[in-house]
Amino acid sequence: MQGDVHAFRNVILKLSGxxxxxxxxxxxxxxxxxxxxxxxxxxxxxxxxxxxxxEKRVLRCNTFWYCVSCQTCSVRCPEDIDIAKIxxxxxxINLEKHVTPxxxxxxxxxxxxxxxxRGYGRVYELGMVMKYNLMTGQPLKxxxxxxxxxxxxKIAILPHRLKALSLIKSLMDKSRRLIE
Amino acid sequence: MTESSHDKNITLLTYSEIESVKGSIGNFEVTIxxxxxxxxxxxxxxxxxxxxxxxxxxxxxxFDLGLGNRTxxxxxxTQAVPNVPVIDRETCIYFTKGxxxxxxxxxxxxxxxYEQKDELITEKFGTIVVATGFSxxxxxxxGEYGGGRFKNVITSLQLERMLDSSGPTxxxxxxxxxxxEAKDVVFLQCVGSRDExxxxxxxSRVCCMYTAKHxxxxxxxxxxxxxxxFYIDIRAGGKNYEEFVKKTQKDYxxxxxxxxxxxxYEKGEKMVVCxxxxxxxxxxKIEADLVVLAxxxxxxxxxxxxxxxxxxxxxxxxFFTEAHPKLQPVESVTKGIFLTGPCxxxxxxxxxxxxxxxxxxGVCAVLSKEELIxxxxxxxxxxxxxxxCLNCIKVCPFDAIETRVVDGVPHARVIESLCPGCGNCASTxxxxxxxxxxxxxxxxxxxxxxxxxKV
Numbered sequence: 001m002q003g004d005v006h007a008f009r010n011v012i013l014k015l016s017g018x019x020x021x022x023x024x025x026x027x028x029x030x031x032x033x034x035x036x037x038x039x040x041x042x043x044x045x046x047x048x049x050x051x052x053x054x055e056k057r058v059l060r061c062n063t064f065w066y067c068v069s070c071q072t073c074s075v076r077c078p079e080d081i082d083i084a085k086i087x088x089x090x091x092x093i094n095l096e097k098h099v100t101p102x103x104x105x106x107x108x109x110x111x112x113x114x115x116x117x118r119g120y121g122r123v124y125e126l127g128m129v130m131k132y133n134l135m136t137g138q139p140l141k142x143x144x145x146x147x148x149x150x151x152x153x154k155i156a157i158l159p160h161r162l163k164a165l166s167l168i169k170s171l172m173d174k175s176r177r178l179i180e
Numbered sequence: 181m182t183e184s185s186h187d188k189n190i191t192l193l194t195y196s197e198i199e200s201v202k203g204s205i206g207n208f209e210v211t212i213x214x215x216x217x218x219x220x221x222x223x224x225x226x227x228x229x230x231x232x233x234x235x236x237x238x239x240x241x242x243f244d245l246g247l248g249n250r251t252x253x254x255x256x257x258t259q260a261v262p263n264v265p266v267i268d269r270e271t272c273i274y275f276t277k278g279x280x281x282x283x284x285x286x287x288x289x290x291x292x293x294y295e296q297k298d299e300l301i302t303e304k305f306g307t308i309v310v311a312t313g314f315s316x317x318x319x320x321x322x323g324e325y326g327g328g329r330f331k332n333v334i335t336s337l338q339l340e341r342m343l344d345s346s347g348p349t350x351x352x353x354x355x356x357x358x359x360x361e362a363k364d365v366v367f368l369q370c371v372g373s374r375d376e377x378x379x380x381x382x383x384s385r386v387c388c389m390y391t392a393k394h395x396x397x398x399x400x401x402x403x404x405x406x407x408x409x410f411y412i413d414i415r416a417g418g419k420n421y422e423e424f425v426k427k428t429q430k431d432y433x434x435x436x437x438x439x440x441x442x443x444x445y446e447k448g449e450k451m452v453v454c455x456x457x458x459x460x461x462x463x464x465k466i467e468a469d470l471v472v473l474a475x476x477x478x479x480x481x482x483x484x485x486x487x488x489x490x491x492x493x494x495x496x497x498x499f500f501t502e503a504h505p506k507l508q509p510v511e512s513v514t515k516g517i518f519l520t521g522p523c524x525x526x527x528x529x530x531x532x533x534x535x536x537x538x539x540x541x542g543v544c545a546v547l548s549k550e551e552l553i554x555x556x557x558x559x560x561x562x563x564x565x566x567x568x569c570l571n572c573i574k575v576c577p578f579d580a581i582e583t584r585v586v587d588g589v590p591h592a593r594v595i596e597s598l599c600p601g602c603g604n605c606a607s608t609x610x611x612x613x614x615x616x617x618x619x620x621x622x623x624x625x626x627x628x629x630x631x632x633x634k635v
Contacts, residue, residue, distance in 0.1 A: 024374060026412045031456035032324070032442030036463045044458055076324055076442055078375035 008055045016089040022079040023047045029073035029083050039063040043073050043083050050086075059099045064090040065106040108135050118172055121162025125155045181261040195266060199300060201490050204580075204598045205516025206306050206552060214299040218267035219253070223291035226263035230283035230292065231255070239271050241348070245338045247356065248348030253283050258346060267292075307516045307543045310500060311536065312486065314522040317372035317380065317476035324443045325371070325473065331357040332451050333444060333471045336367075336390060343397050353398055353405070355469050358449070362470035365398055366453045367391045367409040368441050372476030374412065380476050380497070384526045387474035388415045392425045394472065395434035407434045408466055410441050410455050418530065437464070444471055477526040491579060492517055500524045510539045513600060514578060515554075518542050557618045558599040559606060565613035566591045572605035572614060581605060 004010075013019050023044070030042035040061040041049065049058045067087040074082045095107075109132055116128045126146075133141045149155045162168060184190045199211040234251035241250040243257045252272040253265045273280040274294065284292040316337060320328040332355050345351035353362050369391055373384040388411070395407040414436070416422040428434045439456040446452070450467040457464060479498035480486075487494040492512040493501040500519050503511040510518050518539040521532040546552065559580075561572075568590045573581045580598035583590045592605075592614070606614045612621070 022376070024412060025458060026370070026374070027439035027456045027458035028442050030442075030458065030461075031439055031454055031463060033463070036456070042456065042458075042461050042463075044456075045461060072442070078370075078377050078440070080377045 005053050008050055008053045008058070011093070012050055012086060012089060015092070016082070016085045018082050018086050018089075020047045020050045020081070020086070022081055023051065024079060026078060028076050028078060032072040032076050034070065034072070035066045035068060038066045043067075043087075046090075047081070047083070047086070058090065059094050059097065062106075063087070064094070105136050108132060114172075118169065120159045121165045121168040122160060124159035126157065127159060181259070185261045192261065194262060198486065198489055201308070203304075204595060205546065206597065208305045208308055208516065209302060210305055210308070211300055211302045214301060216269075216296040216298050217264065218269070218292065218294055218296050219265055220291040220293050220296075221262065221264055223289045224264045224287075225289055225291075226265075227288065228265075229286045229288065231265055233282050233286045235280065235282060236271055236273055239268070244341050244348045245335070247338055247341055267294075306547045307518065308490065309518045309520060309536075309539050309543060310486075310490065310492070310512070310523055311520045311539075312480055312483065312523045314477045314526065315480050317378075317478045319371050319473045319475050321378055322371065325368070325441070325471075326444055330444065330446060330451060330471075331355075332362075332469065333473065336387070336394060336472055336474050339394055339472050340390075343394070343401065351401060353401060353470065360469070361402060363402070363405050364466070364468045365395075365405060365407050365470045365472060366441075366451075366466055366468040367395060367407060367472045367474065368453075369409065369411045369474045370440065370476075371473040372478070373474075375476075380478065382497075382526070383415060384474075384477040385415065386477065386526060386528045388425070389418070389421055389528065391472075391474050392416075392428040392434070396424075396428045396432045399432040399434070407432075408453075408468070409434055409436045410439060410453075411436060412438070412440060418528070477522055479523070483523070490514070490517055492519075493577075510535050510542060515597060515600070516546060552597055554596055554599075555601065557601040557616060558596055559594045559601065559603070559614050559616050561592050561594055562613045562615070563591055565611050567611055567613070568592070569610065571608050571610070575604045575608045577602070577604065 009020055025044055025048060027042075027044045029047075030036055030044045033039075033043055036042050041057075041063050043063070046058060046061075046063050064087040067084065069084050069088065071084045074084045077083060112128050112132045112135065113123070115131070116122075116124050129142055130139075133139050146155070150157070185192050193212060193214065195217055196212050196214045199213045201211075202209040230253045231251050234253050236252035238249050239252060239254075240246040241248045241254075243250075253267045255263060255265050267275070267283070269275040281292075281294075284290075284294070316335060319325060319333075319335060326333045334356065339353065341347045342349045342353050343351060353365065354360060355362050369387050370383075372378055372380050373387065374381065391409055391411075395409060398405050398407050414425055416425045429436055437455060437457050439458045441453055441455040443454045444451055445454075447467065450469065451471050453466045453468055453471060455464055455466065456462065479494075483498040483500070484494060487498075487500055490512075492514045495501055500512060500523050502509050502519055502524055503513050509524075510520055512519050520535040520539040521527060527535070563586055568583075570583060570590065570592060572592050573583070578598050578600060580595045580600075581592050582595055584593040585591070594605075594614075601616050601619075603616045603619065606616050606619075608614075615621070
């Protein structure tokens with residue numbers, strides 16, 4: 001550990017406004033997180049890795065892709081650190097730096113989800129599931145649920161389109177411009 | 181307490197409050213409100229007949245923290261001094277509904293006096309020692325720990341009452357929901373303490389040790405029991421403290437888990453505690469009979485009000501500020517007022533006892549001398565310059581300036597025993613009539629020049 005030992009901590013601070021230096025490593029974030037069994041590192045470990053400037057291990061792990069932004073960690077953090085926001089920042093850095101994301105499916109899902117929003121202004125469940133399953137090479141994965149869900153009115157064959165679709169499009173274009 | 185009540189040099193004024201404080205060191209004039217006890221202190225023999233016969237029996241006892249009941253006429257706890265009961269006028273049937281008077285009928289000495297009124301007495305004192313103690317943080321602020329909804333989530337102080345053999349459960353640790361003996365008990369440290377989001381970033385200092393004591397006593401009282409302690413860091417700095425915690429872990433089988441608990445919920449009869457072991461990186465759930473919260477030590481709710489009456493400074497939490505955190509830990513900035521115990525910051529028993537000893541000696545040092553020696557760096561008024569605008573009185577935070585008439589004109593005068601030399605008055609005075617000795621303008625300029633020479 002030499003050179004600018006606070007480099008990664010400062011990057012996170014700049015992009016998210018959250019300082020991991022406040023963390024007292026109590027572990028309350030990890031204790032409440034519903035996704036810890038799936039994560040390579042627990043949220044408190046991620047914060048410690050950021051603090052010890054271990055950018056490589058943080059960006060290559062799957063933790064922030066499994067984070068569902070339920071914000072339980074942020075709400076219960078005794079130091080008022082918005083951990084969910086840090087996870088979101090890590091996702092952003094990961095995509096920008098083109099570090100291989102550990103679970104590729106998560107990125108694919110995010111893309112398919114956003115495509116659906118862009119195309120219809122809301123989620124078109126059937127199309128989204130089919131597209132996702134095709135892209136991840138498992139076309140028949142959820143086929144057996146289809147009829148039941150259709151009968152119960154949970155999914156529709158055709159997409160519902162939002163009336164003000166152009167507004168959604170301009171919103172998304174604007175956010176893309178902001179990122180670029 | 182009993183000993184001090186028999187000492188001829190000590191006057192105990194129980195059930196009394198400070199109404200106002202005037203004057204300064206060596207000459208405090210304190211008005212005390214002796215609250216109406218509704219019982220004649222002299223006639224009462226403490227036989228306890230009134231307490232036995234009082235029909236109002238189901239009032240949650242403050243001393244037992246709601247685990248036991250008391251009557252409307254009561255003494256706070258068995259060894260209370262003096263052994264004279266008080267009538268709680270808010271719950272007493274006679275005071276609320278106008279009928280009953282059972283206590284008066286059964287009292288063999290006729291000591292009950294419903295007409296008694298608060299009494300104000302004013303006395304002079306040389307010094308004041310503030311030992312008002314602390315309050316417990318209300319864990320209801322934690323919704324994730326039940327916010328007070330779960331009967332089987334209690335505070336450490338409630339457990340302390342349970343462990344008392346003369347307490348409400350006669351020394352048995354039970355589940356308040358059904359009275360069954362608790363087997364698996366989970367202790368949560370740092371509830372409120374070290375929690376910036378609850379406004380208490382400080383460590384309460386005592387919880388690590390009393391939690392270890394509770395875990396040890398629990399095993400002692402019930403060998404079948406198992407305790408789990410969730411901690412962030414163990415702070416066992418003190419003589420034999422570390423050894424004690426180790427003994428609890430090694431010989432009494434307490435399982436210590438490093439991590440804060442995120443949530444507690446009810447599952448049937450059990451409480452499920454969701455925590456994490458940050459050392460192994462495993463999330464875990466423990467099914468417990470009883471959960472004990474080590475709540476933070478906070479100042480009394482009326483601490484600020486008292487500080488304003490005494491004219492002593494306090495910090496952002498409401499703890500009284502000492503004159504110097506390292507060199508004058510038992511003295512307040514206001515001379516003649518001493519602080520001891522957790523009214524200035526969370527403290528354990530040995531520290532509080534040591535501070536009380538130091539404060540007593542500090543009192544003796546003041547009272548044993550004919551004259552008071554004060555610091556030389558205090559404010560001084562030049563009578564020839566003073567115009568009598570008396571702005572200095574308004575800005576003095578220590579009430580250390582009084583008026584004195586010179587040739588028919590009011591002048592400011594510094595009360596030397598009170599002035600700590602803060603300099604507020606000197607910088608306010610428009611005609612430069614006030615200077616702080618040792619900090620005259622010339623001296624300050626000379627200091628600046630000397631400092632600038634090196635730059």
